[in-house]
Amino acid sequence: MSTEALEKMLAKGMDNALLRFGLGKGYLDAGELERATEHLQHCVQFDPQYSAAWKLLGQALNKQGLQDQARTAWMQGLQAAEQKGDKQAGKEIAVFLKRLDKLAQKPAD
DSSP: OOHHHHHHHHHHHHOOOHHHHHHHHHHTTTOOOOHHHHHHHHHHHHOOOOHHHHHHHHHHHTTOHHHHHHHHHHHHHHHHHHHHHHHHHHHHHHHHHHHEEEEEESSOO
């Protein structure tokens, strides 16, 4: 479903975690990082255990250069994944955190 169709649903008052996740993913895929961030933040407010949303939120924040906020999102996502037994999301988030740690260790030019 297109972000346009999802936005129409939201405008009609249909607001929930799944709708916000779809909007966040759609905008992230389109490179509209601020809009993606906004919708993914709403998504995890609806469902703090939505590990896939935390993963995408971290990606959107990281792509905006907000590494500290991305780390926070990914840490919350890792915790949610562990609590839910969502091993795949946990593994993916752990990889993102390792990459972030490697970047943080590199000396500035």
